[in-house]
Amino acid sequence: MESPEKVSDYIIQWLIDYAEKSKMTGFIIGISGGIDSALTSTLCAMTKKAVLCLEMPIKQKEDQLIRSSNHIEWLESKFENVNSIRLNLDFVFDSFCSILPESKNQEAHELSLANTRARLRMSSLYYFAALNNYLVAGTGNKVEDFGVGFYTKYGDGGVDLSPIADLTKTQVFDLASHLSIIDIIQKAPPTDGLWNDQRTDEDQLGATYSELEWAMNAYGKNLNHSALNSRQKQVLEIFKQHFIKNQHKMQPIPVCKIPIAFI
Numbered sequence: 001m002e003s004p005e006k007v008s009d010y011i012i013q014w015l016i017d018y019a020e021k022s023k024m025t026g027f028i029i030g031i032s033g034g035i036d037s038a039l040t041s042t043l044c045a046m047t048k049k050a051v052l053c054l055e056m057p058i059k060q061k062e063d064q065l066i067r068s069s070n071h072i073e074w075l076e077s078k079f080e081n082v083n084s085i086r087l088n089l090d091f092v093f094d095s096f097c098s099i100l101p102e103s104k105n106q107e108a109h110e111l112s113l114a115n116t117r118a119r120l121r122m123s124s125l126y127y128f129a130a131l132n133n134y135l136v137a138g139t140g141n142k143v144e145d146f147g148v149g150f151y152t153k154y155g156d157g158g159v160d161l162s163p164i165a166d167l168t169k170t171q172v173f174d175l176a177s178h179l180s181i182i183d184i185i186q187k188a189p190p191t192d193g194l195w196n197d198q199r200t201d202e203d204q205l206g207a208t209y210s211e212l213e214w215a216m217n218a219y220g221k222n223l224n225h226s227a228l229n230s231r232q233k234q235v236l237e238i239f240k241q242h243f244i245k246n247q248h249k250m251q252p253i254p255v256c257k258i259p260i261a262f263i
Contacts, residue, residue, distance in 0.1 A: 001171050001172065001174040001178075004174055004175050004177075004178035004179075006179065007167075007171075007175060008043060008046070008175060008178065008179065009034045011079075011163050011164070012042055012047050014033060014163070015027070015043065015044060015047045015049075015080070015137075015161075015163055016047045016049065016093060018135070018161055019047070019049055019237070021041070022135065024080075024131070024133055024134060024135045025049065025050055025099065025132065025133045025134065026049045026050030026051055026052065026132065026134045026135070027044040027047070027049065027050070027051050027052070027130050027134055027135050027136075027137045028051075028052040028053075028125055028128055028134040028136055028137065029041040029044060029051070029052075029053055029054070029136075029139065030054050030055075030056060030125055030133070030139070031040065031053045031054065031055050031068045031072060031084075031103075031135045032064065032068060032139075032192075032193050033063075033064040033065065033067030033068035033071070033185070033188065033193065034139075034188065034190060034191065034193070035169075035181070035185055035188070035190065035231075036139040036140065036141055036144075036164065036172060036175060036190075036230065037053055037068075037139040037174055038071045038176060038181050038182075038185045039139075039164060039172055039175055039176045039181065040052055040137050040138070040139045040163055040164055041071070041082075041137075041177075042075065042135055042165070042178075042179050042181060043164070045075055045078070045079040045081060045082050045127075046079075048079075048081055049081060050081055050083075050134070051081055051083070052082075052083055052084070052085065052128060052134060053072050053075065053083070053084040053085075054083060054084070054085055054087060054124065054125060054128060055068050055069070055084065055085070055086040055087065056074070056086075056087050056088075056089050056120070056121045056124050056125075057086070057088055057089065057231070058089045058090060058093045058117045058120065058121075058258070059091070059093070059167065059196055060121070060193060061088060061193070061198065063188075064167070064191075064193050064235070066184070067184050067185055067188055070182055070184055070185075071181070071182060071185055072084045072171070074181075074182050076108070078214060081233060082224055084124070085128070086184055087124055088187065089117075089120050089121070089124065092120055093117060093120060094188055096120075097113065097175070098118065099176055110195075110203050114152075114192075114194035114195055115153075115155055115194070117155075117158050117167070117194050118151075118152035118155025118192075118194060119152065119154055119155045119158075121155065121156070122136075122155050122156065122158040124156060129141050129160075131207070132148045135161055136158075136159045136160045136161075137158040137159065137160070137161060137162075137163055138159030138162040138163070138165065139164065139167060140154065140156065140157070140159075140162060140164070140165050141164055141165065141169050141171075141172050142165055142168050142169075142171075143168055143209055143212050143213055144169075145157075145162065145165045145248060145250070146165070146216075147212060147213075147215075147216040147239065147243060148205060148216075148242035148246065149242060149243070149245070149246025149249040149250050150192075150204075150205060150210060150240065150242070150246075151249065152194075153248075153249050156192075157249060159168060168192070168213045168216075169209035169212075169213065170209065170213060171199075173186065186189060188201070188208065189201075192204070192245045205238070205242065206238045207221060207235045207239070211231075211235045212235070212238075212239055214232075214235070215235050215236050215238070215239035215240075216239060218236060219236065219239055219240065223236075227241055236248055
């Protein structure tokens with residue numbers, strides 16, 4: 001990134017302008033212990049408007065809890081406009097699981113429960129957003145939101161505005177470094193934190209973010225495939241599969257338009 005200061009200043013002013021135009025008084029961000037939520041919350045804090053950082057652990061791994069707590073502690077030490085709440089959703093999640101009928105498809109069952117975690121968090125964010133007249137700031141980056149659709153519809157995809165959605169993951173790391181976000185966040189392998197194990201985003205996607213950034217830029221162009229190595233061909237296919245499969249997330253909600261003659 002050639003001008004991280006210009007990029008951060010631009011995003012900060014964009015956040016200020018949007019909040020004032022919408023007559024909202026601040027921002028709320030779900031803090032996961034990852035780089036995206038750390039960067040988003042830092043940029044929101046730099047607007048000098050009220051910021052609420054919400055931790056919402058659901059069967060969370062200890063390292064994720066430590067990272068999120070450390071980031072919030074760092075943020076609160078730097079910005080007087082930042083407050084935080086930890087809302088443990090274990091009981092809510094367990095209660096929901098206890099009333100579900102038995103599923104014969106274990107793989108689909110586990111994926112549905114992973115997405116349920118994200119949707120419980122979205123509901124929690126909007127409770128506090130409505131309570132305080134805040135905007136829910138999304139934490140998705142460009143590759144996740146517009147490349148591979150790596151988010152939960154109406155979960156972490158359910159937001160009011162997306163400050164970093166035009167930044168690739170590489171640019172997110174560059175901007176985080178520029179803003180001196182704590183090392184434990186910057187060095188942590190990216191993970192969505194929706195599973196009971198330590199699987200990373202790379203484990204789930206089948207490629208690194210830098211590989212997916214390359215594929216996102218290359219996809220749809222008139223490439224000389226014979227000049228690509230085997231890994232590049234594999235990554236391009238991985239990107240294509242995610243991109244096509246997740247169009248239902250990335251496209252606007254389809255509306256059934258009734259012909260005028262029928263009305």
